[in-house]
Amino acid sequence: MGKSDMQHEPLLACVGLDRHLVARCATPGCERTAPCDPTHWVAQGLGGLPLRVFSERMRCVCGGRRAQLTVASGPLPNQSGGDVYVFR
Numbered sequence: 001m002g003k004s005d006m007q008h009e010p011l012l013a014c015v016g017l018d019r020h021l022v023a024r025c026a027t028p029g030c031e032r033t034a035p036c037d038p039t040h041w042v043a044q045g046l047g048g049l050p051l052r053v054f055s056e057r058m059r060c061v062c063g064g065r066r067a068q069l070t071v072a073s074g075p076l077p078n079q080s081g082g083d084v085y086v087f088r
């Protein structure tokens with residue numbers, strides 16, 4: 001499954017013990033990325049929404065208000081957030 005296809009997958013299909021989310025700032029020229037912990041969204045009952053809708057809920061220290069979420073292999077690192085973080 002390609003990265004673009006994942007944007008249409010429900011959030012809950014993109015997280016698990018063997019995978020985690022990485023947020024990449026969408027601002028041109030900004031290369032910042034950070035692991036993203038979706039626990040807050042799942043607790044709100046949003047796990048069935050497609051991954052792409054969460055792009056608008058991210059912020060970056062560069063002032064960016066959008067980040068693409070991608071799926072990486074392996075468990076979520078202990079330190080999530082950072083330069084690109086969940087805004088709401």
Ligand SMILES: [Zn+2]
Nearest residue numbers: 025030060062
């Ligand atoms: Zn940025």
